[in-house]
Amino acid sequence: MSSEFEISRSITIGQYVPTDSYIHRLDPRVKLLLFVVIVVAIAFNTSYIGNAIGLFLSLYLFWASKIPISYGLSGVKPAIPFIIILALLQLLFQGQLFSGGKVYVDYGFILITSESIRLVVVSAVRFIEIIFLSSVLTLSTSTTQLTHSIQSLLSPLKKINFPVHEISLITTISIRFVPTFAIEMEKMMKAQASRGADFGTGGWWRIIQRTKETFPIIIPLFNIALSRAEDLILAMESRCYTPGGNRSSYSVYKTLAKDYLVLLVGLLFAYLLIFYPFPF
Amino acid sequence: MGARPIIQVENLSHTYMKGTPLEHVALKGANLYVEEGECIAIIGHTGSGKSTLIQHFNGLMRPESGKVIIDGVDLSKKKVDVKTLRQKVGLVFQNPEDQIFEKIIGDDIAYGPFKLGLPLKEVRERVKWAMSVVGLDFEQMKDRQTFALSGGQKRKVALAGILALKPKILVLDEPTAGLDPKSRNELLEKIKRLNREEKLTVIFVSHNMEEVAMLADRIYVMAGGKDVLCGTPKEIFTDKEKLQLHHIGTPETVQVLYRLTDLGYKVSVDAFSISEATEEIIKVLHGTKEDLEDVQRV
Ligand SMILES: Nc1ncnc2c1ncn2[C@@H]1O[C@H](COP(=O)(O)OP(=O)(O)OP(=O)(O)O)[C@@H](O)[C@H]1O
Ligand SMILES: [Mg+2]
Numbered sequence: 001m002s003s004e005f006e007i008s009r010s011i012t013i014g015q016y017v018p019t020d021s022y023i024h025r026l027d028p029r030v031k032l033l034l035f036v037v038i039v040v041a042i043a044f045n046t047s048y049i050g051n052a053i054g055l056f057l058s059l060y061l062f063w064a065s066k067i068p069i070s071y072g073l074s075g076v077k078p079a080i081p082f083i084i085i086l087a088l089l090q091l092l093f094q095g096q097l098f099s100g101g102k103v104y105v106d107y108g109f110i111l112i113t114s115e116s117i118r119l120v121v122v123s124a125v126r127f128i129e130i131i132f133l134s135s136v137l138t139l140s141t142s143t144t145q146l147t148h149s150i151q152s153l154l155s156p157l158k159k160i161n162f163p164v165h166e167i168s169l170i171t172t173i174s175i176r177f178v179p180t181f182a183i184e185m186e187k188m189m190k191a192q193a194s195r196g197a198d199f200g201t202g203g204w205w206r207i208i209q210r211t212k213e214t215f216p217i218i219i220p221l222f223n224i225a226l227s228r229a230e231d232l233i234l235a236m237e238s239r240c241y242t243p244g245g246n247r248s249s250y251s252v253y254k255t256l257a258k259d260y261l262v263l264l265v266g267l268l269f270a271y272l273l274i275f276y277p278f279p280f
Numbered sequence: 281m282g283a284r285p286i287i288q289v290e291n292l293s294h295t296y297m298k299g300t301p302l303e304h305v306a307l308k309g310a311n312l313y314v315e316e317g318e319c320i321a322i323i324g325h326t327g328s329g330k331s332t333l334i335q336h337f338n339g340l341m342r343p344e345s346g347k348v349i350i351d352g353v354d355l356s357k358k359k360v361d362v363k364t365l366r367q368k369v370g371l372v373f374q375n376p377e378d379q380i381f382e383k384i385i386g387d388d389i390a391y392g393p394f395k396l397g398l399p400l401k402e403v404r405e406r407v408k409w410a411m412s413v414v415g416l417d418f419e420q421m422k423d424r425q426t427f428a429l430s431g432g433q434k435r436k437v438a439l440a441g442i443l444a445l446k447p448k449i450l451v452l453d454e455p456t457a458g459l460d461p462k463s464r465n466e467l468l469e470k471i472k473r474l475n476r477e478e479k480l481t482v483i484f485v486s487h488n489m490e491e492v493a494m495l496a497d498r499i500y501v502m503a504g505g506k507d508v509l510c511g512t513p514k515e516i517f518t519d520k521e522k523l524q525l526h527h528i529g530t531p532e533t534v535q536v537l538y539r540l541t542d543l544g545y546k547v548s549v550d551a552f553s554i555s556e557a558t559e560e561i562i563k564v565l566h567g568t569k570e571d572l573e574d575v576q577r578v
Contacts, residue, residue, distance in 0.1 A: 195380075198363070
């Protein structure tokens, strides 16, 4: 009960946890590339077995990067209401689109078949897998590493005048600021609660009440976000940051044999997820 | 001073980000006891857990282990009327920026009274009163934007926002940080008056020992998430060993008096209010011949 206002505890995206595991020491570019490829593969896979394997993989990655799985689970918890609502909506209203297989319920516009159930279950599991995977990626990769790897993966686009550096900077700043905003939101809620606002008096399942409670925080949070952005600009400019400038980097990443090995295994895995005809 | 306990903290512990790789133990077995109408100072090094401790007083944090009893309400119980508690215990944060969320000063200060469901007229009265206590001009400041304020003005607005709740217990986290000497003294006088005249129980965190010596009935010293020392300013500031052991600073007056004793003058080091210290020093200056000879021998 002591965590009424501890939102930051359940934000696992954008929080770097240095445990110096095998995963941490992988080439960040390999990690990022595999992340993208595997997320796409998971999005393609519609079988129960395939997604079970994907879920298993994402849990394994937590274990391999020496980050407690309970921490990963706490990142999924706030998403549970959304997953449930989404699943219900899909189950009730999208049955017609994905009819097929055995028919369980056929009542007016509601059509529930084994195929539509599969769709619902698989998309919920997919959602969880993707939260897990992105958590592992950001938990095991520092902001600098992420920036560099986005930049180097996108660098071929420089030829067509695509602002690679700017895009990678923007991406990493936004990821980096997720936990920061969780902390700001926590403070805002504490400030309002201290002066008589109701927060956290209903359980997490009382979605409407909890949603209403968040409205008065959102606008001040925007103000904070803007002033944070201004501060960041000042901080960067005072260290002589110029957009578009040519800069060298302090750490140079070398892709070693083990990185290629991991890359190979990962690509193979993604290939299987997409093309292997899982029986179930 | 009433002898009724109003805040009791027993063996309180708190861990931030518990159960995550980033967990951090901020409190480990802190104790505190405050009687109604007292003025208590909490001092201690940066990171010793002062802010964490005081956030328990209005139920923003709940005891993870140990006990917190506020005016007879046990906060370790699951069902606590936090709304009433937060009206009773006004907590001013360390960072005023964290506390102000409305766009206009007047709205921000009125937020608490509105939430209490008071009629408009009463709300207005309270805002006026709160602003006058902290030394903000009502007519001039009520329509100013909150983001365009100086640090010290923000601090005043934040304090006014809490005072407008008319709390029974006022908890202040470094209330004078960032204020100029004049506003600082005015504010301290106001706090003192609220404590002495309106019988408000005041608990404040401070790094400024002059302030502590001037206001506090008793001092709690925190170190490493625990209370390591407690006593009246006299007891704390005259215990040289403990001061050194816990690296506690002393008011400048005490420092001067200690220097004088080190040099062999006979002064009492517990005279740390400015007027008392002045008297001691005058005594030294007008000292008798014998005293001076004594000093020369040393
Ligand atoms: N939200 C948080 N998450 C994680 N750790 C925290 C958080 N807030 C505080 N801490 C840690 O808890 C410890 C105690 O913090 P606290 O703010 O209570 O210290 P303090 O005594 O008020 O210090 P100061 O004099 O600097 O205000 C510190 O080591 C701090 O790093
Ligand atoms: Mg503090």
